[in-house]
Amino acid sequence: MANDLxxxxxxxxxxNPTRxxxxxxxxxxxxxxxYQYLLxxxxxxxxxxxxxxxxxxxPLNLHSFYTGTYIxxxxTSDGDLKYKIMKE
Structure with a gap:
């Protein structure tokens, strides 16, 4: 689990990783x-x-995505946060 302040x-x-x-x-x-979300x-x-x-x-549905790594x-109003997402 990614946890950020x-x-x-x-x-x-x-x-994360997710199925x-x-x-x-x-x-x-x-x-x-x-908040704007971009994958x-x-x-x-x-x-x-x-x-x-x-x-x-x-909730974010990634079932149709291939196994791999995504960003x-x-x-936010304070800037961008980036996370590596692993799809199994």
């Missing part, structure tokens, strides 16, 4: 803050992009 926010990404169901949990952030392959191709506002858990970028 970014400003006052706590961000958890689990399970397909990945959760992104944000706590202690601003109630109305908008890239290792060649830098953007595979998925979506946004979410506020705290809580966001998840979470864009």
């Amino acid at each position: 970014f400003g006052a926010r706590e961000i958890k990404i689990y399970p 397909g169901d990945l959760n992104i949990q944000i706590q202690n952030g601003e109630k109305d803050e908008k 890239f392959d290792l060649n830098g191709r953007l595979l998925m992009e979506f946004s979410h506002s506020g705290n809580g858990t966001v 998840l970028v979470i864009r």
Whole structure:
């Protein structure tokens, strides 16, 4: 599980590695803050992009993705956070 403190926010990404169901949990952030999520392959191709506002858990379905390594970028008002995601 990746666990990061970014400003006052706590961000958890689990399970990692994943078989397909990945959760992104944000706590202690601003109630109305908008987060942008970008998923890239290792060649830098953007595979998925979506946004979410506020705290809580966001499910990410990776079942249709091949086994391998991906990069998840979470864009916040304070900057970008990058995570390596392993798909089994």
